[in-house]
Amino acid sequence: MIRPFRKYVLKCPRCGYEVEPSPFVMRCPRCGELLDAVIDSGKVRLKWGELKGRGVWRYRDLLPELSRVITMGEGSTPLIKLRKYPNVYVKFEGANPTGSFKDRGMTVGVSLAATLSVKGVIVASTGNTAASAAAYSARAGLECVVVLPKGSVARSKLAQAVLHGARIVTVPGTFDNALEYVLDLVLGNNAVNGINYYPLNSINPWRLEGQKTTAFEIVEEVGVPDFVFVPVGNGGNIYAIWKGFRELLELGVIDKVPKMVGVQAEGAAPMVKYWRGLGEARVDNPRTVASAIRIGRPVNWFRAYRAVKYTDGLFLEVSDEEILRAQGMLGREGIGTEPAGAASLAGYLKALSEGFVDLDDKVVLIATGHALKDPDVLLQGNPQFVEISSLDELMQLISK
Ligand code: F0G
Numbered sequence: 159m160i161r162p163f164r165k166y167v168l169k170c171p172r173c174g175y176e177v178e179p180s181p182f183v184m185r186c187p188r189c190g191e192l193l194d195a196v197i198d199s200g201k202v203r204l205k206w207g208e209l210k211g212r213g214v215w216r217y218r219d220l221l222p223e224l225s226r227v228i229t230m231g232e233g234s235t236p237l238i239k240l241r242k243y244p245n246v247y248v249k250f251e252g253a254n255p256t257g258s259f260k261d262r263g264m265t266v267g268v269s270l271a272a273t274l275s276v277k278g279v280i281v282a283s284t285g286n287t288a289a290s291a292a293a294y295s296a297r298a299g300l301e302c303v304v305v306l307p308k309g310s311v312a313r314s315k316l317a318q319a320v321l322h323g324a325r326i327v328t329v330p331g332t333f334d335n336a337l338e339y340v341l342d343l344v345l346g347n348n349a350v351n352g353i354n355y356y357p358l359n360s361i362n363p364w365r366l367e368g369q370k371t372t373a374f375e376i377v378e379e380v381g382v383p384d385f386v387f388v389p390v391g392n393g394g395n396i397y398a399i400w401k402g403f404r405e406l407l408e409l410g411v412i413d414k415v416p417k418m419v420g421v422q423a424e425g426a427a428p429m430v431k432y433w434r435g436l437g438e439a440r441v442d443n444p445r446t447v448a449s450a451i452r453i454g455r456p457v458n459w460f461r462a463y464r465a466v467k468y469t470d471g472l473f474l475e476v477s478d479e480e481i482l483r484a485q486g487m488l489g490r491e492g493i494g495t496e497p498a499g500a501a502s503l504a505g506y507l508k509a510l511s512e513g514f515v516d517l518d519d520k521v522v523l524i525a526t527g528h529a530l531k532d533p534d535v536l537l538q539g540n541p542q543f544v545e546i547s548s549l550d551e552l553m554q555l556i557s558k
Contacts, residue, residue, distance in 0.1 A: 162273070163180075163222055165198055165223075166195050167179060168196070171191060171460070175188045175189070181270055191460060192457075194401075195364065197405060199409050202220060204220060209378075214232050214262050214371045215229060228268045229265050230261070232368075233371055236250045237376065243517070245518060245520050247383070247520075249376065250493060250495070252529065252530075253528075256289045257286075257318075257530065258527040258528065258531070259372065259395060261290050262371055263398075264358065264365065264368070265294065267279070267294075267368065268295055268300065270356075271295075278300040278303065279291055279300060279357070279358045280302075280303040280305070281302075283333070283359075284451070284453065287360075295322070303327060303355055304326055304327065306329070308330055310452065312449050313532070334454050337457060340359060341457070360393075361457055372524065382413075382416055383520045384515070386419065386521075388418065388419070388502060388526075389421050389451055389498045390421060391451035392453055393458035394458045394461065395524070396418055396466070397461035400464075417470050417471040419471050420472070421476060421502055423448050423498075424446070424475045424476065425478070426441065426452050429462055432459065439456055447478040448497035450498035450526070474514075476501055495528065496532045499527045
């Protein structure tokens with residue numbers, strides 16, 4: 159068997175300590191920071207112009223080499239140019255098998271879990287990670303335990319976890335409490351050896367390897383944009399996408415990296431608070447209509463911070479009203495994304511009005527999840543229906 163992490167070393171971004179790659183070590187044994195899975199570009203055979211296949215595994219040369227691959231065709235999502243802003247493209251991650259970008263990570267994470275002697279996988283989640291972990295575990299024939307904040311997961315996400323047979327555990331409080339349970343349980347002593355359930359939250363660097371492929375697809379389709387806007391909750395995805403661009407830079411495929419912009423909801427904006435020098439990346443009692451990013455203590459805060467800092471990007475916050483307006487605008491362009499996914503457009507509009515971006519800049523907005531994930535939000539405004547009871551009335555209506 160090929161060693162899955164042959165091309166990698168796990169490196170601490172804070173103290174520089176290097177660790178032999180392993181599925182089970184995620185934090186630096188010396189300082190506790192989350193480790194980066196660093197690819198040795200000298201060991202990569204990738205020929206950018208000659209990639210084969212589609213989706214996440216099209217980039218297998220830059221991914222762990224796993225003996226069994228659990229895939230449902232994730233990735234290769236549409237990049238849709240907006241009518242209203244012709245230099246703006248929406249990367250529609252709702253088109254993934256379970257309706258969010260999480261599938262890119264789970265195909266790698268669950269494939270890895272399937273090669274370990276574990277019973278199943280475990281995740282804390284605001285909903286999408288749970289849906290994705292449940293589906294991919296089902297495909298792999300593994301069990302799945304999802305730990306959710308009670309009463310604050312969007313209905314369809316919960317329904318997906320039920321459909322795919324996950325064991326659902328709810329805890330009082332927010333996602334931050336749910337994640338604390340999982341971290342304490344499995345990462346208590348910096349190693350999850352001996353635990354029967356493999357943790358696939360975004361602390362797991364191997365899951366994030368799958369998510370970095372978003373950057374590869376963008377580059378293949380439109381080259382390097384000036385800006386990429388990413389909704390930020392736990393901070394794993396913005397880091398993963400940045401990592402993807404950086405690897406292509408190192409391999410000489412591209413010659414610059416886009417500015418990464420992290421967008422948070424006003425009531426749940428710990429990264430914005432930290433970015434502005436207003437204290438640690440933590441808010442108690444996070445609130446927002448975008449339940450996917452209702453997170454007060456982002457576990458990947460340092461990773462997300464680096465992505466934005468090293469690209470001269472920005473963290474900014476948008477109100478729930480701005481998020482819902484952006485969701486509606488995308489809807490009228492034919493793009494259905496959940497509130498968290500629309501935060502990137504809301505952030506773009508804010509950055510535009512504040513002069514941080516220009517109409518001429520080439521921009522990619524990550525629409526992270528499908529609109530159907532959270533139908534309740536869509537129907538909150540009491541949409542008006544026209545009631546009729548005869549064909550005549552219908553004729554009248556459409557002849558106006
Ligand atoms: N958008 C959506 C639709 C999400 O589900 C999430 C995260 C994010 C954005 C933020 O990504 O955490 O990597 O910064 N959802 C996680 C979950 C927390 O449990 O489904 P991040």
